[in-house]
Amino acid sequence: MDALALISHDALDESSSVPLYRQLKHRILQLIATGTLGAGEALPTEQALCETFGLSRATVRRCYRDLVDEGYAARRRGRGSFVSLPAESSRLDTIYQQVSTSSAIGRSGARPGSRFLGIKVVPAAGAAARSLGVADGAPLWEINRLRLADKNPVVHELAYVPQALCPRLDSANLESTSLYQCIAEESGELSSRTEEFVEAITLDRREARLLETSPGSAALRIVARSLGTQGQPLETSVGIARADRLRVETAYDIDGSSARKVVV
Known part of the structure; x- marks a missing residue:
């Protein structure tokens, strides 16, 4: 995995109101x-980032200084900068951590896990095709899995990824890494935005059996889409969650709103 290649896959936006050092910092935090x-993995050298992006040394140093001050990086004399996660893990509760089911399970004190029910190639159609911006019939990976808390099912999820984006996706690499990580390592694309739509439903017999509860039980349907740094769709999914095990919390303040999943 080449961190520099992933960070520099897309150019920084010099016309943006967001300073370049913050854009670079955001890429690394992604x-x-x-x-x-x-934790412990090497970050690209300041010189490499300057040469790759055409940035001044002051811009890159400001980015790394912020990462160090916030606890996400540590400098080792003569060796460079390395990832160093804050002791208080909630400081990494960006949108990736807040909306991630695995992170929600971990915050609850339970052990997150997945049970793979299959992975196959299917033709794009309907909502999945529209969400991913691909033509009907385009090949998609369909990843079928249960999200577990202490080996108990919480969410049944079908995720779809364009095969053109990740030609070699398979169950072997998904068992040891997150789907977003697999997408990043294979395509160089980083998830920058997650959109979700949540609605209340009741479980049919099939979903109730998979989630080990009773038909007609309350549930949540969570339709999500992940977008890359240039707004391109990377992945879309439909999750059916037990309403007695998972809820979505939203907070509003003068600076905007935030949401997170909570497993109970």
């Missing part, structure tokens, strides 16, 4: 938040 860069 890699950390999705697990693509783990």
Whole structure:
């Protein structure tokens, strides 16, 4: 995995009101938040980032200084900068952590896990095709899995990824890494935005059996889409969650709103 290649896959937006050092910082935090860069892994050198993006040394130093001050990086004399996650993990509660089912399970004190029910190629159609911006019939990976808390099912999820984006996606790499990490490592694309639509439903017999509860039980249907740094769709999913195990919390303040999933 080449961190520099992932960070520099898309150019920074010089016309944006967001300063370049913050755009660069956001790219690095994306890699950390999705697990693509783990604790102790080396970050690109300041010189490499300057040459790749055409940035001044002051811009890159400001980015790294912020990462160090906030606890996401540590400098080692003569060796460079390395990922160093804050002791208080909630400081990494960006949108990736807040809306991630696995992160919600972990925050509850339970052990997150997945049970794979299958992965196959299906033709794009209907809502999945529209969400991913592909033509009907385009090949999509369909990842069928249960999200678990202490080995108990919480969410049944069908995720769809364009095969053109990740030609070699398979169950072997998904068992050890997150889907976002697999997408980043294979395509170089980073998830920058997640959109979700949540509605209340009741479970039919099939979903109730998968979630190990009774037909007619209250549930949530969560339709999500992940977008890349240039707004391109990377993945879409439909999750059916037990309403007695998962809820979505939203907060509003003068600076905007935020949401997170909570497993109970």
